[in-house]
Amino acid sequence: MSIQQLLDNRVELLEQEQRLYKSAVVQINLELKDMLSNNFSSKLIQNTGRDLAGEIVRNFWDTSDYNITVDQMAKRILEFTYEDEYDPLSEGTELQKKVYNYNDSQTSSTLKSIMNDLEESKVKLFNKENGRYSDIGLIQRGKQKYREGRHKDGSMQDDYVQTSETTKLNSRGEEVSQLHVEHTQALSTAYVYNRYLKDDAESRIREFYNSSDNFTMMFETANQSKGDVKVTIRDSDSGKLIDITHRATPEQMADAVSSRWETLQGESKQKLQNAGYLNEDGKVPKRVKTELVRNYRHSQNAESKEILKETNYFNVAKDAAQHTGNAINKIIAGQLIYYIVPAVIYELKGILANKKVNLKNALHKLEQAGGRIVRYVYSKLNTIYHNILNKGLKKFIKSFFDILINLVKATVQQMIKLVKNLVLSFIDAIKIIGSKHATPAQKADSVFQLMSLTVTSFVLEVLFGYIERQIAIPEFLLLPLQIISAVVCSNLVMLILEKMDLFNVRHGLLVANIQQVIQRENQLYMQSLQQVKTLRKNKSEQIIKIIEQEIEDTRLRLQNIDPHRDTVLNELEKINHLFKMDINFEEEWKIYLGVSY
Structure with missing residues (x-):
């Protein structure tokens, strides 16, 4: 062991510190590049693809009453953590999904039931x-x-x-x-x-x-x-x-x-x-x-x-309440699936990730996971209750207006559809405004987006009806074309509104996100640096202890040496090595004797 090793340890510490610093800067640059690039076309393609998947399943498999689309559920399962869960049902998020769900396809069970009731009472x-x-x-x-x-x-x-x-x-x-x-x-x-x-x-x-x-x-x-x-x-x-x-x-x-x-x-x-x-x-x-x-x-x-x-509106309301009652099982099931399934899969992934776990440990971990899942769902009971009330109210209003829509014709029918969408969006707007987790600017931005999407949806329906009258579109293509046009245009409107940032929300979020990235990376850098320093400090202390012990041993041997009989060459070599003096004692001795050439 030598003083040079102590110095080398210090140099290695500085080099590791430099590498950690460079890594933190690179990571910050990469994340800020993603934030600031704002690739419009990439976002449009990504969001449109997700929404199309959700709308196809919702319309062709009649899943509207679950109030969660397949793409939202898939993303929630993949990204779920207890600390930072992706929550598309929260106020002000994925507003286009809410607007899509204002209207069901003619093949939905509720609309079929409404049409059957009408046909049976036709006189x-x-x-x-x-x-x-x-x-x-x-x-x-x-x-x-x-x-x-x-x-x-x-x-x-x-x-x-x-x-x-x-x-x-x-x-x-x-x-x-x-x-x-x-x-x-x-x-x-x-x-x-x-x-x-x-x-x-x-x-x-x-x-x-x-x-x-x-x-x-x-x-x-x-x-x-x-x-x-x-x-x-x-x-x-x-x-x-x-x-x-x-x-x-x-x-x-x-x-x-x-x-x-x-x-x-x-x-x-x-x-x-x-x-x-x-x-x-x-x-x-x-x-x-x-x-x-x-x-x-x-x-x-x-x-x-x-x-x-x-019209006898009491009878309309009574039937709308019946349709809501028929859908309540799906509404409740949707909430339970939404909150339980992601947590269960998250826990299973954590258990299965450890390949060395045995059956006994797995059962013990499952028991612990079950407790966490129960506590998580229990913490969400109030949210689940309010969601069921909100979705039930919206289902009643949808059914009420759907009955009226099928009673009337022509422009009046279109106007009732618009009123229906506006009433449903008004309910969602009240929920957004009542949120305790958003700033006034964020609430105003979300409400403006919601109303813009609602009007866009209505205009698209009217425009599509006009195009349908001008062009003989095969019946089997009508619904797919409506879904595609609604999804593409809604996402265009959303991205344009985000770009305009009328309420300065995106800028505020961007600044906050940049600060968050820098703070997070700085914290990670300081943590990693502290770990390296601790390791290097421990190593330096070990080296110093060894050097001190060697010095003490050499001192004691030199005190006890007999200069007439004993050689001090070994001790001198140790001191030479310890302090890295690079003295060649053999050569120096020859020079001293005058025999060196």
Whole structure:
């Protein structure tokens, strides 16, 4: 052992300190690079991929009532720790998932149940006896009043081609008008769902069907050939055609009427061409079709307003509560799965990671893990309770509005969908505002994002409906395309809002995260440096003790030496080595004797 080893130990300490410092700086640079790079396209692809996976499972496997998507659950399981758990159900996080869940696919169990209830309570408004409507008096009075009103206000003209009224002689030689008062929505396809109607509501809705809101003036041949046109779709399961005329859109009705006119031949076709209902190619002109759509929309909206006035909202609420009760098992199961499964898998991974553990130790560790899981779930009971109440309330509201949506048509239906989404987002906004873990700026930012996503979702639905009407999209592609468009656009909106950082939240979080990274790495550096210093200090103390002992041994031997008989060469060599003096005693002795050449 020598003084040089002590010095070498000190040098090694400095070198290790330098390496630790460089490693800490490199790690800080890497993490700050990830934070500051803000790769828009990479985030968009990553977030879109996750959301698509979650939405596909939610829509095709009817998992909405669990209120947790498969991608969120997978990420929670993979990243779960008791100290820092990934919690997508917390306020203000993954808001797009909440907005996606405001609406279910038509194949969901709740919507199927709602549609079944409606179909079972469907009642035909106008019935025929001996080939004539039993309400013929109401019908004739309505038509007569409408015709007189048009004459009175000077608007007696064809509502589809804007030509003035013309007359002809009938078979009895009487002069009659060639403009017929036409029911926009045919009486033969008029139905109501009496499950949700007030008493005597049917009679008031019959009056609507024979009022100016459901009447237009149409050329007689067009009216006669239009007949009781129907809209049908093919059932994907049975392959049978289903009559959906009573809930068809204005565009579907206009297409059906146009198709009926365009298939006419002979004299009827010629009359429609002369009147302007068909062009030279036998096709319905765009202006006529546009007028058909406008009139159907007006009639359906007016009917929808009448139905909303005549709706028994107590019955709607009662059925909505029943649908909520049917879903409560899934809501509770979703909460238990969310909080128990990640903790169980986390504990199992910890046990299985130790390959040397035996059965006895494994059972002991399982018992300890079970205790931790129970304590963790117990600590979350209050959160679970509030989540169940929140999800139950939202399920009730969803069901309530879904019933109303399927009672009405056209623009009114779209407006109720918007109101439904706004009410649900308002509930989520209240939860965000009531959070104790967010700053006012973070709350404002989250609420603004939530409302932006809600409006975006509604606009996308309306836009997709318009595109669907313009392009014949196969039915099996509709839902996938809706999911893809909703996910991509929602994530674009989220990333744009994050980039804009209207409430300075991202900047504050970025600064806080940078500080956190530097503090963490500095703490790790100091801990590692302290460990190295402790090891080196212990080693230095051992070296010093050994050197002190060697010096003491040498001193004692030199005190006891006989200079006439004993050699001191060994002691001198030890001192030479101990203090690294590099003296060659053999050579020095020769020089002293004068025999060195």
